[in-house]
Amino acid sequence: MAESLTYSKEVPVAATADVLVVGGGPAGIAAAVASGRNGARTVLVERFGFLGGNATAGLVGPFMTSYSLDGKEQLIRGVFEELVQRSEELGGAIHPSKVEAGSEFSGFISYGHARVTPFDPEAVKLVAAEMCLEAGVELRLHTFMVDTLVEDGAVRGVIVASKSGLQAIRATVTVDCSADADIAARAGVPFHQGRDEDGLTQPMTLFFRIANVDDERVKQYIADHPEDPRPFASVVRAARERDEFPIPREGIGLYRTPQPGIWRINTTRLQRLDGTDVLDLTRAEIEGRRQVMFLLRFFRERCPGLENCTLLDTAATIGVRETRRIVGEYTLTADDLASGREFEDVIALCGYPIDIHSPTGSGGTMTPQHFEMANSYQIPYRCLVPVDVDGLLVAGRCVSATHEALGAIRVMPPAFAMGQAAGTAAALAVAEGVSPRRVPIRWLQETLVERGAYLGDQVTREVREQATQSTP
Ligand SMILES: Cc1cc2nc3c(=O)[nH]c(=O)nc-3n(C[C@H](O)[C@H](O)[C@H](O)COP(=O)(O)OP(=O)(O)OC[C@H]3O[C@@H](n4cnc5c(N)ncnc54)[C@H](O)[C@@H]3O)c2cc1C
Structure with a gap:
């Protein structure tokens, strides 16, 4: 066994937040903006000196499709759409409505590559920071989360390391957008990693x-x-x-x-x-x-x-396609994506197909022959809610999904959509004084729709009808 030692230290509390978001990639940007806009005192912690995660530090791009598989309907809107429009105003993006499948912007790939969003990482770095600041988010860049504070089965904040030393940040609700489920794993949330047969994950790529x-x-x-x-x-x-x-x-x-x-x-x-x-x-x-x-x-x-x-x-960092997937209240499967299964607690609609780069070979699954796909499929809120531990939500690459389903929802537009849902739910949980697990779903969906997210025609209709009925 490796040698170990015990280390203990009193650390200052650097901040106290209603909602703490760890990780400033696509999921974390959207979570922090949504949380701030819904009135929560929000802190965002990011290890690099800028926001964007893989979109900037990883030089990953374009943003894969935010549309249905046939490229006809934009499904992922809200914070993602706003960030794209603002980047386009700076000359740093091309709106997906203008990008055809099979074009040079889509890597000359047709299947699943209609309506991608080419962008300049420098524009995204600035736009993401401005959107967070305008939403009242306290940004803590150059800050690495090293441990999770757990009290009575609930996450109550984290320990961070930075040039200011070791510090604590207290929070009522924490949103884990670290892509690796760092907070969840350290809080004892069970997780899976890699494919079932051998635990191997998708390969890494340096862009x-x-x-x-x-x-x-x-x-x-x-x-x-x-x-x-x-x-x-x-x-x-x-x-x-x-x-x-x-x-x-x-x-x-x-x-x-x-x-x-x-x-x-x-x-x-x-x-x-x-x-x-x-x-x-x-x-x-x-x-x-x-x-x-x-x-x-x-x-x-x-x-x-x-x-x-x-x-x-x-890239400033190697691109990691896959690590931990938490065990949440629901685990999304390839079958759900094939059938377009509808969920009462839908919080996002996506159209990108299952794209698994071979863990051992030279190929991948980016063809219609590999997996059957619905034209659009849903992600339920329960995929963001970890089992066993309270005070915590997870968004982005490390949510509760099988290796196969993650192969589809791991791309950046779904991460934005999940982040917006998690940040909104975290703020509502604080406002209501309940655990994120108990956030009323209809209230969450109404708030998401009001803030520009698209959850399907039926949910939009129901939310609008409800709003008309409650107007005196
Ligand atoms: C090689 C590669 C190619 C890809 N190609 C595409 C593509 O073309 N288009 C597309 O849309 N998607 C693509 N993806 C997928 C996509 O980039 C990611 O899955 C997506 O960025 C996930 O978003 P996220 O917010 O969950 O994580 P990330 O983008 O990884 O963001 C996580 C953030 O958390 C921060 N962080 C992590 N741990 C800590 C910690 N302990 N303390 C503080 N901060 C922390 C990181 O610095 C980072 O900013 C690709 C991924 C890879 C790796």
């Missing part, structure tokens, strides 16, 4: 951006090679046959950004690593960087349109 791309030449090359299921698939295959392509991929994941000549690359792949293990994260960062340099050379030598590309930047 990077290249500049000086000949946009038109890339588009022409792709148009001239319809036989390639993924961009440059035949070039990659030929190189692999000669043992000259060591990355387990079947093509190049490349996405044009709003800026001319600048593309994101989603192609490095690090497998059999655990995103909650610091030594695995360290290995992934270094091996990811080796793969970036290999790919740059490969692009210049073999990919038409990329001959003169230069490295613009690599």
Whole structure:
């Protein structure tokens, strides 16, 4: 057994909040904005010096679809839509209504890739911070959550570490948007990790951006090679046959950004690593960087349109697709997504299909043959409510879902939608003096609809009817 020691210290209480949100990624931004707008004294803790999570620190993008699978109806609106519109006003996003499936902004992928949102991470960093501040949220950047305070079976805040030292933050309700369920796991909430058969998770990827791309030449090359299921698939295959392509991929994941000549690359792949293990994260960062340099050379030598590309930047953090999934009051399944199952406690509608990058091989499930999908499917509130522990909600990548269902709802627009629901529910729980588990669902849904979320035509109709009836 590894050596251990006991460490105890008195720490100052740096802040007391009604609602504490840990993690400032898509889920955390939406949770904090929603909580603040619903009147709760809200604190948002984020380990980096800016907000956005994978959207900024991870250089991940575009925002995958916020629409139904057929690309006809926008399902994820609310805080997400506002952030997109404000980023677009800064010249830092293209609204999804203008982006077609199969286009260069969609990585030339058609299935599930209609109406994605290309964006500039710098715009999102600023817009997210402004939206939080305008909602009255106290931001604590450069602050890492290290432990959870649990009293009588309920989370009552966290211990954080920063340049100011170790501090406590007290809270009536905490929303875990850490993507890894750090707060929930440390509070004793049970969780699963990886696929059922062997616990392996989706691989990690270090994103990077290249500049000086000949946009038109890339588009022409792709148009001239319809036989390639993924961009440059035949070039990659030929190189692999000669043992000259060591990355387990079947093509190049490349996405044009709003800026001319600048593309994101989603192609490095690090497998059999655990995103909650610091030594695995360290290995992934270094091996990811080796793969970036290999790919740059490969692009210049073999990919038409990329001959003169230069490295613009690599992400500030390795991108982790999957770690812990809490056990919540309901666990979303692939079957729910296939059937479009309706839930009384629906808090979000989504259309992105199940997209599992192989934990061991070079492929993935991003085709209609892998999983049957409804045109739109629902996420119930109970997926955000952990079993056993009170005073806590979870939103984003670590909610209660199977490995397969998470493969769909893990992308950023659903994380925004879940975050908005969790932040709203947390504020309502504080206002009502109840545990988040007991928040009246209809009240939560009404508040979400009033604040621009879309929960389906039926819920919208019922909420409007109720509002008319209660108007004197
Ligand atoms: C390689 C890769 C490619 C992807 N491609 C796409 C794509 O093209 N489009 C798309 O929409 N989605 C994509 N996704 C999925 C998507 O990026 C994430 O699943 C999504 O960002 C989840 O949102 P989140 O808010 O739950 O987590 P995150 O975005 O990970 O945000 C979590 C935040 O919490 C902070 N945090 C974590 N732990 C602590 C702590 N202990 N203390 C303080 N702060 C903490 C982090 O710094 C971070 O800011 C991809 C993911 C990866 C990894």
